[in-house]
Amino acid sequence: MPIPEDVGVIARPLLRENAYRSIRDAIVDGTLAPGERLNDAELAQWLGVSRTPIREALTRLEESGLVQTKPGRYTIVSPLDTRAARAAQTVTAAMHELAVREAVPHLSSAEIEAMRQANVRFAGALRADEVDAAIAADDEFHNVAVTACANPAVRTVLEQFTPVLRRLERLRFSSLIGRGSVATHDRIIALCEAGDAEGAAAAARDNWLSLSEVFDVDDSDAPRAQ
Template sequence: MPIPRNFTAPKSAKERAFIQIQEWIIDGTLKPEEKLNDVELAEALGVSRTPIREALQLLAVHGFVVMHPGVATQVTAVNKEDISKILPPLAVLQALAAELATSVINQQDIDSLRRINTEFSQAIKKGNYYSALKLDEQFHREIVEVTQNAYISNTISMLQAHVRRLFFHNSIILKHDSVDEHETILQAFEGQDSATANKIARNNWLRPIAEYYSK
């Protein structure tokens, strides 16, 4: 049968519940170690209890809740020092994405990334750190998208969600150093220098660990 063009399947109730509950956990609306009631969540999101339970199971797999069958489901605690567990694997994957992107990225992509980096710089200067965080995510996500590697992008997406949670609990500090590192990555792309793109992308994600422990 003919398939309609530009068709986007609507998100399922489970996906919508997963996204919203995860966001509430990330921004602290649902507090660390808070017990979750699937009936209340179902009422709040306008869905049945089944997609809520399915969403909670997926959130457990992603490390955002812990389920005690027959007892309770709780939001996981926040350990700020998990920054040293989350960022190293993320750094490796982001560095690999930058390396792989070097040989296929085009100037239009680079120009788009440069515009994002300019907005990122402006957000930091204004002290609008949440906007800066989202722009930083967008910058790196566009590099990952260039690789067209779903295995890399899916794993990065999961880790990135935990980075956002640490940001809301003051473990992640955004500094202007990232602006210069982003520009160096872009120059490496323009020079087809995959080794430099890899190295700088990796350092860009590892630097916040040292900054956290030096506070």
Template structure:
């Protein structure tokens, strides 16, 4: 949904938060861009209060940074933050698999396979939004099966930091056959009930992703144009 579409009054604060978060992930609000609650409120057709609340929540999860009385801006992409976020996501994904694999059902495995087929079709169609949504559904299966609300909440908070990198460089980072094949391998290991092996395989994938992201930083592919 576009940032400029009118916002319904139901669950207003949450809707504004999700709208702004998604706009940051997609790059509609670019890293380093200064934002004003009054201008965003006008675009959304709202008062400033829910926009301020949303910006405060976005600051809590690291997508927005503010210097009171000076600026509020979209955080830039930097290697250090990416590395730390990836380390957290890797640990959480491994914990989810270690907890979930022993209790996963055939329906869980089917859901993972269906998500991976959707991911494969989205990759073939060069549809980044659909591919990332399918990838989220794939990884959500063990997270849900782990039945750990704290884990789920933290993943939801930190995932957007990596999603905006993936969105910008999807074809380089996730667009190849290797991710599809990794997903299939992970499903096969989960089906054996070997939680440790599943966690190790997942950790390898996160490490590979981190290496690819580092290469992009090395070649300055996340450099931002100067903002006013």
């Protein structure tokens, strides 16, 4: 498999978590493409770690649906799977709905302003066709409520299922479909500011469910392992 040119980019502390996040992010951003075979030794060389944290990371990624393994034969990046994405979408939408509902009574003016500024960056990134920046700003926007709700179970579930959706969202944010999220974010902010927890929670749920518009992308030609 081709690997990024930067070698040994991972710090020694927290090797397992860093290895997991580095490989996960490379899958989500397309550096490691759907159907691509993953080699333990090459990944270890890229990240500057032993094979043990690599294998542990790949196990976690398989549980998240980003990697497929055939013991003794191959490990590949999972092809884009509409059914898996729909399942992840349902769970993710529910978690964001819960996070916003629990967060609204506790949101400070500073946190609402942080949401507003994140949406400004999000809109600017979309206008500039900067997909990575758009996704980062979108994460910042939604993370305000996830943090404010102080529910660790919500964050744990989102950590597992959001990356599956982010692969599809890269398609969304590089198209005009993503522009609609800016207005939805503004609506969520207004409802949060008004203290309407149920209305804001419903808007947050609908925001994530709107990703269905990209689920009709044909993935029939995605490469598969032999």
